Amino acid sequence: MTNATQLPAKAANTIRIPAEAGIAFVLLVVLAGGALASPNFLTLSNIFVLLLNGAVIGFLCLGQSFVLFTGGIDLSCGSVVAMTCVLAAVFMETLGLPWPVASLLVLAVGAMAGAVNGLIIDKTGVPPFIVTFAMMGVAASIPQIITGAESIRVMQFGYRMIGQARFFGIPFPVIALAIAIAVAAVFIKRSVTGTHILAVGGNAEAARLAGVNTSRITILVYAIAGFCGACGGLIYGSRLMTGYPTAGRGDELFFSIAGAVVGGVSLFGGIGTIYGAMIGATLIATISNLMNVLNVNAYWQPLVIGVIILVGVTFDTMRTSSRLSLPWVRLLKEKISGGK
Amino acid sequence: MTTAISYQAKGIVKAFAGVVVLHGVDFEVRPGTIHGLLGHNGAGKSTLLKILAGAQPHDRGTLSLGGEALSFGSPREALAKGIGCVYQELRLIPNLTVAENLFLGREMMRRGLRDTPAMNDYTRDLLASYGLKIDVARPVKELSHPEKQLIEVIANLDGKARFLFLDEPTTALDGRQSKELLDSVRRIAVERHIGIVLVSHKLDEVLPVSDEVTVLSGGKVVYRDEGGAANKQAIVDAIVGDAHVRSGPKVERRAAEGEGEVMVSVRGLAGKRLKGADLEARRGEVLGLYGLVGAGRTRFLRTLYGMEPVLAGSIELGGKPYKPTNPAGAIARGIAFLTEERKIDGFVPMMSAWKNVVLSTLDRYRSGGLVNVAGSRASAVATLDRIGTLGRFDAPARSLSGGNQQKVLLGRIIEQNADVVLLDEPTKGVDIGAKGDIYDIIRRLADEGRCIIVVSSEEEELMEVCDRVAIFRHGRCDGTTRPIGEWSLGKLREAAWAPA
Numbered sequence: 157m158t159n160a161t162q163l164p165a166k167a168a169n170t171i172r173i174p175a176e177a178g179i180a181f182v183l184l185v186v187l188a189g190g191a192l193a194s195p196n197f198l199t200l201s202n203i204f205v206l207l208l209n210g211a212v213i214g215f216l217c218l219g220q221s222f223v224l225f226t227g228g229i230d231l232s233c234g235s236v237v238a239m240t241c242v243l244a245a246v247f248m249e250t251l252g253l254p255w256p257v258a259s260l261l262v263l264a265v266g267a268m269a270g271a272v273n274g275l276i277i278d279k280t281g282v283p284p285f286i287v288t289f290a291m292m293g294v295a296a297s298i299p300q301i302i303t304g305a306e307s308i309r310v311m312q313f314g315y316r317m318i319g320q321a322r323f324f325g326i327p328f329p330v331i332a333l334a335i336a337i338a339v340a341a342v343f344i345k346r347s348v349t350g351t352h353i354l355a356v357g358g359n360a361e362a363a364r365l366a367g368v369n370t371s372r373i374t375i376l377v378y379a380i381a382g383f384c385g386a387c388g389g390l391i392y393g394s395r396l397m398t399g400y401p402t403a404g405r406g407d408e409l410f411f412s413i414a415g416a417v418v419g420g421v422s423l424f425g426g427i428g429t430i431y432g433a434m435i436g437a438t439l440i441a442t443i444s445n446l447m448n449v450l451n452v453n454a455y456w457q458p459l460v461i462g463v464i465i466l467v468g469v470t471f472d473t474m475r476t477s478s479r480l481s482l483p484w485v486r487l488l489k490e491k492i493s494g495g496k
Numbered sequence: 497m498t499t500a501i502s503y504q505a506k507g508i509v510k511a512f513a514g515v516v517v518l519h520g521v522d523f524e525v526r527p528g529t530i531h532g533l534l535g536h537n538g539a540g541k542s543t544l545l546k547i548l549a550g551a552q553p554h555d556r557g558t559l560s561l562g563g564e565a566l567s568f569g570s571p572r573e574a575l576a577k578g579i580g581c582v583y584q585e586l587r588l589i590p591n592l593t594v595a596e597n598l599f600l601g602r603e604m605m606r607r608g609l610r611d612t613p614a615m616n617d618y619t620r621d622l623l624a625s626y627g628l629k630i631d632v633a634r635p636v637k638e639l640s641h642p643e644k645q646l647i648e649v650i651a652n653l654d655g656k657a658r659f660l661f662l663d664e665p666t667t668a669l670d671g672r673q674s675k676e677l678l679d680s681v682r683r684i685a686v687e688r689h690i691g692i693v694l695v696s697h698k699l700d701e702v703l704p705v706s707d708e709v710t711v712l713s714g715g716k717v718v719y720r721d722e723g724g725a726a727n728k729q730a731i732v733d734a735i736v737g738d739a740h741v742r743s744g745p746k747v748e749r750r751a752a753e754g755e756g757e758v759m760v761s762v763r764g765l766a767g768k769r770l771k772g773a774d775l776e777a778r779r780g781e782v783l784g785l786y787g788l789v790g791a792g793r794t795r796f797l798r799t800l801y802g803m804e805p806v807l808a809g810s811i812e813l814g815g816k817p818y819k820p821t822n823p824a825g826a827i828a829r830g831i832a833f834l835t836e837e838r839k840i841d842g843f844v845p846m847m848s849a850w851k852n853v854v855l856s857t858l859d860r861y862r863s864g865g866l867v868n869v870a871g872s873r874a875s876a877v878a879t880l881d882r883i884g885t886l887g888r889f890d891a892p893a894r895s896l897s898g899g900n901q902q903k904v905l906l907g908r909i910i911e912q913n914a915d916v917v918l919l920d921e922p923t924k925g926v927d928i929g930a931k932g933d934i935y936d937i938i939r940r941l942a943d944e945g946r947c948i949i950v951v952s953s954e955e956e957e958l959m960e961v962c963d964r965v966a967i968f969r970h971g972r973c974d975g976t977t978r979p980i981g982e983w984s985l986g987k988l989r990e991a992a993w994a995p996a
Contacts, residue, residue, distance in 0.1 A: 346866040348858040351847075355855055358844035365803070365841050366855045366908065367827040426846050 176432040179419055182468070183439045190446045197449050204327060208395075210441030211329035212237065212388040212404065216412035217437035218333075218340055218430070219270075219384025222377040224416050225344070226357040227425025228284035230378060232273060233385040233412055235295035237404025240266050240389030242299030245308035245399025248315065255315040263386045269295060270382020274375035288378075292409075299401040308399035319394030329391045336387070341430040353377060357425025407458060414465045415440045501562030502526045503548075503579065503659045503691060508557035510543055517543050518715045520557065525659050525691040530682060532706035533695045536735055536989060537789050537953045539712040541695050542663070548693075549581035549661050550574030580652030581661040586644055588651075590637035595619040597636055598651050626650055626684065642669055642677045649681065659691040666701055667790060674698070678705045697788045699993060703728060711735055736989040756780040758815075759947035760800075760916055765809035767799045772809070774975030775966060777916075782938060782948040783977065784958040787968030787992050793951040794836060796968065797918045801833040802826045813916065827856060832914035834905055836921045836951075842905050845894035849885075850876035852893045853907040879907045884933050899930025906937050917941055919950045923957060935961050955985040967991045 191198040216233045223230045240262045247258035269291065276287045321328040344350035355363040356373045364370050385404075392403040419436025421428030443464060447457050503525045510518040518540045525531050535541045546552040548559070550568030559566045561577060568574045571581065588597050595615045596603075604611040604618070619632040628650070630643060639647070645665055652660055662681065666674035678694075682705045685692045696702045703709070709727070711719035711734040719734030721727055756778035765773045770792045777783045785793045798804045800811065802820035811818045813829055820826060826833070835842045843852045853876035854861065861872035877889055885903040887896040893904055902922070909917055922938065923931045938961050942948050952958050958965055964977040969992065 342866070346869060348862055348867055351851060351855070351858055351867065355844045355847060358846050359841070361841035362835075362844050363855070365801075365823050365833065365835060367824045368855070369824055426844065 176420060176429060176435055179432065179435050179439065179468070183435055183442065186439065186442055186446065190442070190449070193446075194449050197446060200325075202445070202449065204325070204330070206441060206445040207330045208327045209445065210438060211327070211333050212391050213408060213411045213415060213441055214333045214434065214437050215336065215384045215387045215391070216404075216408055217415040217433055218336060219381035220412040221416045221421050221428065221430060221433040222340075222353065222380045223284070224357075224413075224421045224423060225353050225425060225428060226373060226377050227360070227423075228277065228374070228377065229288065229413070229423070230270070230273065230381040231285065231288040231409060232269070232291035232295055233381055233388075234404045234406075234409035235292045236266050236269055236382055236385030237388040237392060237408060238400075238402055239269070239295040239298050240386040241393040241403040242303055242308065242399040242401050244315075244390060244393045245310050246302060248310055248312050249308055249399075255310075255312045255317075259315075259318065259390055262390060263383060266386025266389065267379045267383040270385070271375050271379040273382070274378030277378070278371045278374040296405060299399070303399065303401055305401055307401065310393065310397045310399065315394050316397060317394070319391050319396075329395075332387070336384075337430060337434050344430055349373070349376065354426055357422075357427075359426070407461075410458075411437070411440050411444075411461075414461070418465055418468045501658075504560050505544075505548060506558050506560070508544065508547060508559075509555045510540075510547060510552075511555055516715060518547075518554075521712070521715070521717055523548070523710060523717070525693055526708075527658060527691045528686055528689040529707040530685050530692045530694055530705055532702040532709040533693055533712070534699070534702065534709060534731065534735060535712035539735075540715040541712055544712065545581065545661050545663055545693070545695055549579060551581070575652070575655055575657060578656055578658035579661075580655060580657035580659070582645065582648045582652060582663065582665065584664045584667060586648050588636045588644055588648055591635055593635055594623075594630060594632040594639070594647060597647070598622070598632075598654065622650065622654060623647075626680075640673075642673045645677060646680055649684070653684070653688065653690060657690070659693075661693045661695070663695045664697065664790075665694065666696060666698060674701050678702075681705070697790070697993075699728065699731065703731070732990060732993055735993060736986045756945075756947075759813070760949070761812040762800075763810045765796070765799060765811065766807045767795060767804050768807070769971055770795045770799060770804075771971035773968070773973040775973055776975065776977070777947050777949050779915075779947050780942055780945045781963040782942045782950055782961050784962035784965040784980075785949065785951045785968055785973070786953075786955070786958055786965055786988050789953065791968040791992070792971040792973070793968045794920055795971075796973070797833065797920050797949065797951055800826070801831060801918060827912065827914070830915040832856075832909040832912045832917050834902075834909060834917075834919045834922055836924060838901055838905055838925075843893045843901060846892045848891060849880065849887065849889040849893045849896060849900075849904050852904050853879060853911055856908055857911045876907065876911065879910050880904065883907060883910070883937050897927070897930075899926040899933075902926050902930065902934060903937075906934065910937075910941070915946055917946055917948045919948065921952055922950060923952075923954070931957075955988050958988065959983070959985065969994065 187198065196202060216237070219233060220230055243265055244258050244262045247253045247261055248255055253261070273284075273288050273291050276282060277284050317328065319329060323331060344353065352363065352368045352373050355366070355368055356370050360370055388404055388408070393399055415437030416428070416433040417423060417436070418439060419428070419432035419434065421433050440461060443461060444457065447460065452460070505521065505523040507520045507522065508518050509516065509520050521540070521544055523544065533541055533544070543552065547554045550571045550573055566577060574580070589600070592600070595612070598619050599615050604614050606614065616632050623630055623632065626646070628646060630639065630647070636644060636647070649660065649662070665677060665681070669677060678701060681692060684690060694702055694706065707722065709719070709721055709731060710717055711731060713735065719731060721730070758776050759779045760775070760777040762773055762775045773792065773796050785796065787793050795804060799806060800820060802822045802825055806820055811820070818829055823833070839845070844855070850873050854872045858867055858872065861868045861875070880889055880903065883903050883906060885900050885907065887900045893901060896904065919938065923934050926934065938948060938950065942963070950958070950961060959980060962980050964979050965983050965988065966973055966975070966977040
């Protein structure tokens with residue numbers, strides 16, 4: 157009705173603290189704490205190590221975020237890493253394909269595995285937890301069956317490029333992840349499909365009635381998750397120059413979900429941002445790295461990360477459900493919007 | 497009759513959020529009789545039923561059993577006093593057996609284990625005493641609907657219920673099944689000396705078995721008499737009630753009768769609970785669909801929009817055949833739909849208001865693969881402004897008031913620029929001020945030459961916005977539409993209550 161006054165009034169009335177601010181602040185605190193605790197932590201070389209080690213988690217977390225946006229979950233991403241890592245080696249060494257062809261093929265295989273997840277979930281209505289849980293087993297077994305649980309050495313020198321090349325000192329996986337994040341963020345924010353993904357997660361039935369092709373969205377997000385898993389598989393394989401049948405089957409799945417959730421992506425769908433998820437993944441990778449730098453006993457590391465996730469998510473859940481009021485936030489908002 | 501202990505309610509008052517739903521209702525059930533409780537949509541029947549069954553507290557008034565004052569905190573407490581209720585949605589657990597359902601929560605035990613044979617024997621004898629022969633070891637889901645209903649009735653009676661409320665017990669049944677069920681209920685009432693209250697929309701079924709009839713209208717008792725078919729006209733008059741209040745459309749209605757070309761033509765459309773609907777709707781006019789709750793109006797709209805399967809019949813859109821498959825297909829054919837339950841399948845709650853507006857039409861704002869955010873936002877905001885939406889359009893849609901949420905969904909329909917607009921209860925849960933705005937929007941859409949079909953349970957609403965009205969009864973519509981000038985509030989209700 158009052159179009160002319162609406163926009164400026166809106167800007168003046170409210171401050172918008174991005175939802176990611178909280179987790180970004182925690183990340184800064186951890187970085188500062190780490191710098192104080194060890195002089196070796198906040199060095200350029202350690203930062204690159206941190207990011208390089210975090211790249212696989214970053215990719216998995218990226219793919220996981222797409223699935224979480226629709227309210228689903230992908231438990232198979234870690235196993236897809238293992239499967240694609242070994243398949244890449246098989247394609248190169250057994251079939252003799254040149255490494256770029258093998259790499260592209262492997263990316264397609266990852267996306268296919270994800271698409272199968274999505275297809276089954278969409279067509280049968282079996283819950284994502286079950287379908288991807290089954291795929292986790294299937295994808296984990298395939299490399300073991302193929303290799304008899306042996307590793308396969310990769311002899312094609314060019315394959316190193318993916319995991320070990322550096323541009324201006326920055327490892328290639330980190331650059332690739334950065335590009336992927338940028339593309340994903342634009343895709344979610346600016347593309348029709350991106351809006352539809354969030355709509356399906358926010359209210360699938362309403363989205364369907366609004367004419368959104370929910371089947372296509374479901375298949376797409378799982379395919380993206382599978383593709384991201386294959387990226388992880390290539391990075392592992394190329395860093396080790398090996399097809400390693402248990403690559404990515406450690407804490408990766410756990411961290412991919414944790415990173416997204418800590419970064420504000422809702423497990424119920426429809427809420428969250430790519431950046432938030434990536435800050436969350438960085439936080440997890442940072443804490444993990446920091447504990448290595450500080451020589452924390454390996455047995456303790458998952459415990460520490462588990463506690464951090466629990467505290468972070470609990471805090472966030474209570475904040476969004478207003479069960480926890482933060483008096484200073486309210487005061488600040490009142491102060492700023494007071495002159496309305 | 498007078499010697500027996502009866503269950504009485506006196507001066508029951510109940511308000512929801514300041515709106516008074518029951519204005520001091522008196523009600524009495526006597527053992528061994530059936531009491532029919534009738535009334536129009538929203539007359540307060542369900543609320544009264546819930547209060548009497550202890551499922552809802554009342555604000556004022558008293559409940560008493562044979563002179564002893566009662567107050568219930570829960571249906572369980574009411575059942576302990578011998579007052580039970582069978583709701584439309586049955587409480588039986590489908591995968592458990594008849595006997596297990598009957599003993600749920602009070603299983604017979606023998607040496608610490610469940611004593612299934614004893615429970616089965618008891619249940620078999622119990623059902624036999626009601627003249628029912630059902631294998632008690634069968635899962636409930638394998639039984640027919642009337643059987644389930646009777647089992648729930650018997651379960652209540654076995655819980656020592658002396659008074660029993662049945663909410664719309666025959667909704668899901670066909671004529672013969674209804675009669676069987678009601679006859680059984682009648683027999684139980686007389687033989688066991690149970691007081692039964694029947695809430696129903698189907699006059700012809702209720703009247704023959706009722707000893708007594710009470711009609712509610714606008715939260716007040718407007719009629720009370722003995723049952724029997726003799727009083728039918730008086731009862732219909734009482735239900736129709738304040739028909740004289742307004743007997744014609746308030747505004748001068750356009751004389752467009754029969755002028756616009758036929759846009760939607762439906763022949764014998766049948767679906768799950770839609771038994772056969774014929775209908776024609778024209779361009780440039782608002783066609784209202786009236787009927788009782790459950791008469792098939794919503795299902796008709798949802799079937800047209802491709803949300804429920806078509807089992808029979810044919811549809812033509814603008815002269816070309818149309819077969820509904822899914823909402824996306826309906827949108828492609830120029831159909832827009834406003835759902836009755838906007839929170840369930842209307843808007844995406846956490847998405848901003850303006851994005852909800854353009855959700856169906858995002859493709860239009862695409863250039864080079866990306867959405868022109870500024871352009872789509874500007875268009876959505878302009879639409880929202882034009883229809884008088886208030887609130888922050890960048891905020892999540894759920895933060896808006898009910899009326900403004902509804903305008904967001906209407907904004908989406910306007911954005912779609914559809915030829916056929918289906919509106920299901922367009923002002924449900926909307927404040928008075930926004931209602932007027934929404935009526936204006938609907939009229940404007942029609943004046944632009946679109947074909948509008950509105951389902952509403954508010955007679956005043958139909959009188960206000962419609963050019964013509966058709967009636968749905970028991971899943972059917974015969975295709976007769978009459979111009980709004982020939983309808984009145986009373987005539988609408990009468991037509992809706994007429995036997996199928």
